[in-house]
Amino acid sequence: MDRREPPQKGGHERIAMYHPIPHALVACMSEGREPRAHELEALAARVWREAFCYASPTSWASVGRGSSDHRKAIALASAAFGYLPPAATAQDMSLAA
DSSP states (O other): OOTTSOOOTTSOOOOOOOOSSOHHHHHHHHHTOOOOHHHHHHHHHHHIIIIITTTOOOOGGGSOTTSHHHHHHHHHHHHHHTOOOTTOOHHHHOOOO
């Protein structure tokens, strides 16, 4: 069987795995670089899904860019990357409502 072909019936199937550590986080740490904007946004979306989903019925796509909720998720994602964006303020970093 050619490796590029899908497995035959009864063969092994590829299963999508949940990765507890985002690939972008590993890449930034291993390359010693700051996160790119899309990496920071993706991790913020994941933070929102996994941490705030119980406290808010709002999906990440509906969270207003620049809103208090958006800043909180970005601040947490930034902290995970070990990165403090230049425009971050103490108010942005506060998780208090």
